[in-house]
Every structure is written in structure tokens, then in C-alpha cells.
Amino acid sequence: MSHSLGVRQAQKQKTRQAFLDAALGLLEEQSLSSLGLREVTRAVGVAPTAFYRHFHSTADLGVALVEEALGSLHPMISGTVSASGDPGHTHDDSDERIDRAVALIARHVRGHPAHIRFVARERNGGVQKVRAAIAEQMDRFAEEVRAELAKQPESAGWSDDDLLMLAGLYVDQMLVTASAFLEAAPEEEDQVARVAKRRMRLISIGRRHWLG
């Protein structure tokens, strides 16, 4: 229990977090390129000029949001692919892994809807720097998934290049699925999950027969 942060810096980080939260809220109904500086400060309950103490521009705010949003996605991604299955079923654990992965995605979407909405929206959004930041993080994710896949026995004989291709396909599919959950009405969730599982199963089958 170290104090580790002065009262001053603590308060600063607190308001900074308030900026991020307020922005995420406002971004549920618009996109970053239309997010106004004053709009955010108004939502936070602070003077417009205070914004500059934390960010150079709204684009800068966006880059910070990328870190926050994709940081929260991080554990989900690795969890999705590793799936860490309780050993037991000798049947075909692939389907079980997929079920667990999709459930994990659904859970994350329900827990952090604004995060994944932001990422899905700004991945192709109108702000270059934010697009670049998201692309960089997604590439990092794909790398991690590749590393995780490489550990699995199913990946014997695979080149690193092909593994990265597969990892990218998985990562893209996760975001598409998450976005689908987001826009789906509660009663449609099961249907979305069903389709997502079948998609992943088809990809897994493709993986199994990729060689030879």
C-alpha cells in the first residue's frame, strides 16, 4: 500500500478518466469525427479550456480511447482462443471451445458495449490517427493469437505465415461477431450466437484440412 501518486496527479488522472468515460458515452450516438471538444467538457462538467490540459485534440482523445477499449478486449481475445478447456471430453473439444468462445464474446459485449462499439465504429472511421492506432493493436492481437495457435497440436506443419493468416481471420471474425451482438435485440442474441458458432466451426474445419 504505497501512496505512489500525489494527490495532484491522482486528481488529474481522475478527470482524464472522466473525459474518456464521457466521450465513450457520447460516441454511442455519433462518431469521433463529429465529437466536439466543448461537447465533451460539457458532459464532464468542466470548462472547455480544461480539455487542453489532457489532450491536444479530439483525435488525441480518440487514440487514448483506443488504448482503453482494446485494453479491455485484450483478455477476451486470448481467452477466446486458448479456451483452456477442462480436460475431460475426448469427443471433439473443438465445438465446445467454440461455444465457450462465443459465450465469452457475448459476455464481454454485454459488459463493455461502448468499448466494442467504439472500436467497430472507428476501425474504418474518419480519423486517420485513430484508424492507425486500432490497426496497430489489432495486428498485435493477431500476433498473440498466432502465438497461442502455434502451441496447439493442430498447428503441426503450419507455416508462421499461414498461422498469422488464420489468426487474422479469427480476430476479424471476433469483432464482426461482437458488433453483431451489439446491434442485435436481446431476443435475437441466440440467433446471432448460432450463426457465429457455425461460422467459427466452418473456419475450424478449414483449418483441420488446410494441409494436404
Added chain:
Amino acid sequence: MSHSLGVRQAQKQKTRQAFLDAALGLLEEQSLSSLGLREVTRAVGVAPTAFYRHFHSTADLGVALVEEALGSLHPMISGTVSASGDPGHTHDDSDERIDRAVALIARHVRGHPAHIRFVARERNGGVQKVRAAIAEQMDRFAEEVRAELAKQPESAGWSDDDLLMLAGLYVDQMLVTASAFLEAAPEEEDQVARVAKRRMRLISIGRRHWLG
């Protein structure tokens, strides 16, 4: 050679098209929710009030753009999946079909970059009506692809449900690929094409082994 359209209506459609073109241009560097009415009229070279003669709001303009952009995508999509292959190679026409499909996508992106940029951007964008319009059209595309796939002998034994799942996967993958082409530097195009082909090949393999 019928006149078919009065001088008046013709001129109106002309200005309307000018609005669409100007908007598409402006949307290369921002997203629809930040597109201002005055900004568009300025680009067209017309008074701000003239806008209301054609659209209720910028969101309305967006819906019109969806029709234009996805209308141009229409022939590409069906062309991509049918692939109409010159009969000849008995080898494995799957790879050849994929090569042709990816080439078709690349060609379309180079021909209509603003169109696919708009669709990719506003698919998850901040304007609800536009998102809905895009989703509807994409569903229609998936339906068409499903119908096209159903004709192929490889689809024997497939349920309509599974075919629609596969079609959706293809359609999503096409848009992701197109978007990747868009953001890729000219020298990276080959690399993007390489990865896209391998992804589609993996999906095709999954398709081949889906049953049993």
C-alpha cells in the same frame, strides 16, 4: 430516343447527383455524422437552402448514398461468387475462382474507392438510419450469394440455413478485403491480395468438408 424527362426534372436529378458526388468526396476524410449541410452545398456551388429541395437532412443524403454505393457493389458481388469460369481446367478450379474473385475486388476498389470507403465506414457508423440501410442491402447480398451458391454442385446436401451462413461469411470477407485494399499502399496490394486469397481458400476448404 424519347425525351422521357422534362428539362426541369433532368436538371434536378443532375444537381442531386452533384450532391451525392460532392458528399462522397468530402466523406473521404470524415464520417457522415460530421458532414455538414453547408459544407456540402459549398462543395456543390449552390445555396445552403437548395439542399432541402433534395433531402430532409444529411442522414437522408446518407441513405441515398447507400443506394448508390451498394448499387455499384452489386455486380461485383454476384460476379465474385459465380466466377463464370471458362471451362477447361479440370485441376481444381476453386483456386482459380478465388484468384479471379480477389482480382475483381481489387479492380472494383480501384474504380470506386469512395463507394466502398463509405460503406465500410458507415456500416458501423454513427447514423442509425444509414446503418440500417446498409445492413438491409448486405442481407440482400447475402441472400443472392446464397442463391448462387445453391446452384453449385458443391452445395449438395446443404441446408438453406447453412448456405446463408456461408454466404454471409463470404460477403463480410469481401468487404473486409475491399477495405484492406483501400487502406493499403500500392506496393502492399499484392500482400493484401495474397492474404485475402488464403483466407478465402481456407473458407472454401471448410465448405468442402462441412458435411460429415
Added chain:
DNA sequence: CCATGCAGTTAACAACTGTTCTCCGTAATT
């Protein structure tokens, strides 16, 4: 304990936004 640093405030700036109302010229209708 005092001087410095810095998060946040207040006030003001020109520029811009969407929208309304009134008007104009002319193609279309009768």
C-alpha cells in the same frame, strides 16, 4: 514556510452551423 508549478476558470474572439422566410426566374400545365 515560502516560491514554484500546474489543473482548472473566466471572458472574449471570429467563424461556423441548421433552419426559416421571402423572393426570383422559368419550365410545365391548362
Added chain:
DNA sequence: AATTACGGAGAACAGTTGTTAACTGCATGG
């Protein structure tokens, strides 16, 4: 030939925007 319908122009409106400058209060480091 006279009237109507309508695409577009012009001016004005109240609000909003990003950014600057000079300020205040207080936690911090010497």
C-alpha cells in the same frame, strides 16, 4: 397566352464551435 409549380438565391436568426489570453487557488518540492 396566362397561371401555376418549383428549383434555387439571399438575408437573417440564434447557437454552436475551437482557440487564445490572462486569471485563481492549491498541492508540491526546496
